[in-house]
Amino acid sequence: MKRRDSFPNFISEPSFLPKVVE
Known part of the structure; x- marks a missing residue:
């Protein structure tokens, strides 16, 4: 659920x- 909110x-x-780049 955290990924979707991210x-x-x-x-x-x-x-x-x-x-995200790192």
């Missing part, structure tokens, strides 16, 4: 972008 959340949270 996708849409990453769009609004710029902090998640760099986390």
Whole structure:
């Protein structure tokens, strides 16, 4: 459930972008 929320959340949270790249 956290993964599904992370996708849409990453769009609004710029902090998640760099986390996904790493």
